[in-house]
Amino acid sequence: METTRIVIIGAGSAGIAAGTRLLQTGFKNVLVLEAENRFGGRVHTIPFGDNVVDLGAQWCHGEKGNAIYQLVKYSNMLQSTGTVYEDYKCVRSNKEVLSEDVTNILKSIIDNMLPSKGNERMKKFEGSLGTYLTEAFWRDLVPEVDKTIAHEYFENYKKFESSIEACDTLFEASARGYLEYWICEGDLLLNWKDKGFRSFLRFLMKSKSDEEDDLGLLNKRIQYNSRVRNIEWQRQSDANVRIHLCNGGIIDTDHVICTVSLGVLKETHHNLFTPALPPAKCRAIDGLKLGTVDKFFLELATPFEPEDWSGFWLLWREEDLLELRTSNYFWLESVFGFYRVSCQPRLLQGWIIGPHARYMETLPEAEVLAALLWLFKKFFTFQVPAPLNFLRTRWYTNPSFRGSYTFRTMYAEELRAGSWDLASPLADEKNGKPSLLFAGEATHTHYYSTVHGAVESGWREAERLTEYYRGHNSQM
Incomplete structure (x- = not known):
C-alpha cells in the first residue's frame, strides 16, 4: 500500500471520496488530476447575493440510508428547506393565477399517482416513465377540474419531473429505472x-479552514488544469498504466480510478482509452444519458413580492405557446418555475431543462436576462424589477461535464445495459490487477444522479483496491 501508485481522474x-478513503486506509501515493481550476466537479458553490449559491448539487436528498447525512447529521451543517417546492402558485400565460382549490386538487393527483418502490403495476411495466404518468394522470383526473387547465398543469409538471430525472422528456426515461432508483427516507x-x-467536501477532506488552498487530507495531492488525453490501461511493454495529459505530460501509475462524467465518457471514450473499452461498457455509455438541467439566479434589491409566494409555475395556454414557438424566445418554453432560495431572501431561482437549456447556454447572458x-x-399583472445581479449555469457546454446528472433511458433497457456495466473494473491481462476502475454517480445502480451516490461509488473503488492488496499480501 505504501508504494502502490494510484491516480484518480476528477x-x-x-x-x-475515493482519495480520502484510500489515504485513510493506508495508501500513500495518491494523486488526483482535475481538468478544472477548482475541486468539486458538479458541486460548485460560489459567492453570490447575501452569501453563496450552489450552481450544481444543492440539497442533501434524504436521511435514512444517505451516506452524506449519516456523516454530518451531528455537525449542524444541514437544515430543512421546508415546503418551498410544494407551496408554489400556478400562473397562466394570460396572467390568471389558479385558485388554491384547483391547484391543490392537481397537486394531490400528482402526489397520488407517483409510483412507490413496491408498486406492482410498475414492476411489470416495460414502457417509459412518461407513458406511465400520462396514463395515470388522465385516469385519475376528477371532473371538477377543467381539462384545458389540467392539460396546462400536466405539461408543466412533466418539465418539473424531467428536471428531477434530468431527461429531455419523460418518454425517454425508463419506468423500471425510476422504480429501481432508491429514495432515502x-x-x-x-x-x-x-x-x-x-462545505461537505471540505468536511470529507477534513479541511481545517475555508481557505482555498486548504485541502486537508488532499493537500498537495490535487493537480488542477490537468486534462487527460489518453489512458493506456493495458500496455504490452510493462504492467504500468500510462496517462497522457493534454499539456504533454505523462504519468505512469499502477491504478487509475476514472470519475469523469458520463457526458465526458460519451464524447471522448473512443479516444480516451487504449485499448478501447470492452463492448459491455461501451453499450452502457451509449445507452445511459447525462441530461441537462440549468439554473437562473436573480438577485433583487428586495425580496420577491408577493410575499406569500414561495414560488410559481408557468402554465402556457395553447395559443400563447404557439406564438412563443415562432419567436426568438422559443426556448422559454422549457423554463418551468421559479422559487425562493434558502438563506437568500433576495434571490429568485429558476430552472430550465433539455434542448432549450442547451440552446440557452449558447446565448449572451444579457440576452438570457432580457428574455x-x-x-x-408576460405572466404577471405586477412588475418584477430588473435584478441587481444575474447568473445562469452552463453545465452542457463545459467540456469537463457535458451535462448535469444521469438517468436510465429506454434505449439502455433495450441494450440491457446499465450502471453496473460502468462500475465493473478492468484488469490487466497479465497479472489480473485491477488497472482501470470507474466511479461517479452514473456508476451507482440505485443512487445515480446524486452526490451521495457519487460518494458511495468513490468509497466502493477505494475499498476494491484495499481488498485487492489485503488479499495480495495474505498470499505472499
Whole structure:
C-alpha cells in the first residue's frame, strides 16, 4: 500500500471520496488530476447575493440510508428547506393565477399517482416513465377540474419531473429505472445553510479552514488544469498504466480510478482509452444519458413580492405557446418555475431543462436576462424589477461535464445495459490487477444522479483496491 501508485481522474465528489478513503486506509501515493481550476466537479458553490449559491448539487436528498447525512447529521451543517417546492402558485400565460382549490386538487393527483418502490403495476411495466404518468394522470383526473387547465398543469409538471430525472422528456426515461432508483427516507430537501454543498467536501477532506488552498487530507495531492488525453490501461511493454495529459505530460501509475462524467465518457471514450473499452461498457455509455438541467439566479434589491409566494409555475395556454414557438424566445418554453432560495431572501431561482437549456447556454447572458424579464411581464399583472445581479449555469457546454446528472433511458433497457456495466473494473491481462476502475454517480445502480451516490461509488473503488492488496499480501 505504501508504494502502490494510484491516480484518480476528477476532483469531484467521487474522486474526493475515493482519495480520502484510500489515504485513510493506508495508501500513500495518491494523486488526483482535475481538468478544472477548482475541486468539486458538479458541486460548485460560489459567492453570490447575501452569501453563496450552489450552481450544481444543492440539497442533501434524504436521511435514512444517505451516506452524506449519516456523516454530518451531528455537525449542524444541514437544515430543512421546508415546503418551498410544494407551496408554489400556478400562473397562466394570460396572467390568471389558479385558485388554491384547483391547484391543490392537481397537486394531490400528482402526489397520488407517483409510483412507490413496491408498486406492482410498475414492476411489470416495460414502457417509459412518461407513458406511465400520462396514463395515470388522465385516469385519475376528477371532473371538477377543467381539462384545458389540467392539460396546462400536466405539461408543466412533466418539465418539473424531467428536471428531477434530468431527461429531455419523460418518454425517454425508463419506468423500471425510476422504480429501481432508491429514495432515502426523511427530508429530501436538506440545504447547507449559508455555506453551500462545498462545505461537505471540505468536511470529507477534513479541511481545517475555508481557505482555498486548504485541502486537508488532499493537500498537495490535487493537480488542477490537468486534462487527460489518453489512458493506456493495458500496455504490452510493462504492467504500468500510462496517462497522457493534454499539456504533454505523462504519468505512469499502477491504478487509475476514472470519475469523469458520463457526458465526458460519451464524447471522448473512443479516444480516451487504449485499448478501447470492452463492448459491455461501451453499450452502457451509449445507452445511459447525462441530461441537462440549468439554473437562473436573480438577485433583487428586495425580496420577491408577493410575499406569500414561495414560488410559481408557468402554465402556457395553447395559443400563447404557439406564438412563443415562432419567436426568438422559443426556448422559454422549457423554463418551468421559479422559487425562493434558502438563506437568500433576495434571490429568485429558476430552472430550465433539455434542448432549450442547451440552446440557452449558447446565448449572451444579457440576452438570457432580457428574455426572463419578458417572461415575467408576460405572466404577471405586477412588475418584477430588473435584478441587481444575474447568473445562469452552463453545465452542457463545459467540456469537463457535458451535462448535469444521469438517468436510465429506454434505449439502455433495450441494450440491457446499465450502471453496473460502468462500475465493473478492468484488469490487466497479465497479472489480473485491477488497472482501470470507474466511479461517479452514473456508476451507482440505485443512487445515480446524486452526490451521495457519487460518494458511495468513490468509497466502493477505494475499498476494491484495499481488498485487492489485503488479499495480495495474505498470499505472499
